[in-house]
Amino acid sequence: MKLNEQLKAIKLRKSGNSYSEILKEVNVSKSTLSLWLREIKLTPKQEKRLYVDLRQKNAYKLSKFNQQKRIRKTSLIIEKARCEIELFLNNPLFLSGLMLYWAEGDKSEKTEFVKITNSDPAMIKLMMRWFREICKIEEKKFRIALHIHELFCKKDIEKYWSKITSIPLNQFHKTQIKPTSLKHRKNKLYNGTCVIRIGSRDLFRKIKGWKLGFLEKMRIKMSL
Helix, strand or coil: CHHHHHHHHHHHHHCCCCHHHHHCCCCCCHHHHHHHHCCCCCCHHHHHHHHHHHHHHHHHHHHHHHHHHHHHHHHHHHHHHHHHHHHHCCCHHHHHHHHHHHHHECCCCCCCCEEEEECCHHHHHHHHHHHHHHCCCCHHHEEEEEEEECCCCHHHHHHHHHHHHCCCHHHECCCEEECCCCCCCCCCCCCCEEEEEECCHHHHHHHHHHHHHHHHHHHHHHHC
16 A cells, blocks of 8 residues: 555646645645655756745745734724723714714725815814824825816915915825816815825724724614
């Protein structure tokens, strides 16, 4: 029986199979297999195939490991934020900012990018305060993007939103200018649309946790 197993292992190895592939077909220990196959040399083509396969397997294992790590980290951030809701329920800034982001903010689970868009300067000011005081975002992490019509002065509008947000112009993305069929400006108070962007997955997850915690508290109150 052992001789048959050995002959089968040798044949599989000469065909270019890896030790792990052979062990699926031959019921022996890895040390025994190594002893049987130590004199067999693979061709350069076979070695290349095994090397590529090994890299692909290792890349897959790393990808799965990172995926599980990300899932665990995400769950921890969301759960911690969900439990924090008790600390903020009496804070009007927290609640107003959370509700505004819930209504107007980017909620894409695919990108997990914190982004909110509006043309109302009062709302933008409020959200900037929320991000700074509640979310504790560093100034260098803010990015501002503007969308304006081509009839209006780009520099003036950029300066306007820089003043509203207290963000320097070097943290602004390139302003997007939209064409228009109008011949002249109708709204002299027009300042385009402002987008606040923060590249933080952790903050995106925290906001989600806060929202879940708030929903739970509202259900409790509504059921009383």
